[in-house]
Amino acid sequence: TQSTRPQRLLGAVQKKATRGNPRSVIQTIDQFCRQREWAMNVGDEKGCILDSVVTETNPTTVLELGTYCGYSTVRIASLLPPQARLITLEFNPDFARIARQVITWAGVQDKVELVEGASGDLIPKMKAQFGVNTFDLVFLDHWKDRYLPDTKLMEECGLLKKGSILLADNVICPGTPDYLEYVRNSPRYQSQYFKSHLEYTKVEDGLEKSVFLG
Numbered sequence: 381t382q383s384t385r386p387q388r389l390l391g392a393v394q395k396k397a398t399r400g401n402p403r404s405v406i407q408t409i410d411q412f413c414r415q416r417e418w419a420m421n422v423g424d425e426k427g428c429i430l431d432s433v434v435t436e437t438n439p440t441t442v443l444e445l446g447t448y449c450g451y452s453t454v455r456i457a458s459l460l461p462p463q464a465r466l467i468t469l470e471f472n473p474d475f476a477r478i479a480r481q482v483i484t485w486a487g488v489q490d491k492v493e494l495v496e497g498a499s500g501d502l503i504p505k506m507k508a509q510f511g512v513n514t515f516d517l518v519f520l521d522h523w524k525d526r527y528l529p530d531t532k533l534m535e536e537c538g539l540l541k542k543g544s545i546l547l548a549d550n551v552i553c554p555g556t557p558d559y560l561e562y563v564r565n566s567p568r569y570q571s572q573y574f575k576s577h578l579e580y581t582k583v584e585d586g587l588e589k590s591v592f593l594g
């Protein structure tokens with residue numbers, strides 16, 4: 381039977397990347413996506429912006445919405461201090477199955493909890509079921525029309541505290557117009573746009589970093 385793109389991406393990682401070395405996993409995926417097949421990872425250009433936001437935030441508790449093959453999961457987890465934790469949500473079980481193997485190959489599985497399900501269902505369970513108080517950093521990279529409702533849901537569930545950082549991928553391409561309008565006009569956020577390009581292309585895209593002001 382035909383393999384899927386995530387399966388071929390995992391194959392490249394298991395063939396070319398060094399076990400336990402997150403940087404070599406990232407490098408292998410970027411090479412695969414540039415030389416073989418495009419895939420919707422945040423990529424190397426936006427990935428550097430992600431890295432700088434993670435390191436400057438120095439988060440203890442991170443939420444990622446949208447795991448896909450685990451590329452940004454590995455990028456974030458590899459920069460976390462020892463006791464820090466990353467919870468990543470994935471809706472698609474096939475993507476989740478691949479992501480678990482990529483995360484383990486990179487050796488960051490002890491910092492990561494991958495949960496399968498829809499963000500709208502799981503966010504209200506974060507405190508009771510996952511023992512989360514608040515998130516220091518949230519990376520939004522799932523359905524683009526869920527960024528705004530899920531941000532409002534996180535506010536309502538008390539998952540954001542003064543200083544929590546929201547970092548949103550794809551605010552230009554595919555685009556998240558209602559989310560951008562909200563975080564840029566709400567008095568509860570201080571927003572900043574980091575201009576970049578859609579992963580592995582010359583198309584404009586960018587990340588929006590929004591600090592929750594409480």
Ligand SMILES: O=C(NCCCCc1cc2ccncc2s1)c1cc(-c2ccc(F)cc2)cc(O)c1O
Pocket residue numbers: 420421422445446447469470471472497498499500521522523524526549550553554578579
């Ligand atoms: O859709 C994208 N990403 C979300 C996939 C949806 C996966 C989900 C995870 C989850 C977890 C919890 N609840 C609900 C959900 S839904 C996406 C698409 C493009 C793109 C850009 C130009 C193109 F021509 C074609 C695709 C680029 C990107 O960087 C993306 O992130």
Ligand SMILES: [Mg+2]
Pocket residue numbers: 420421422521549550
């Ligand atoms: Mg994305």
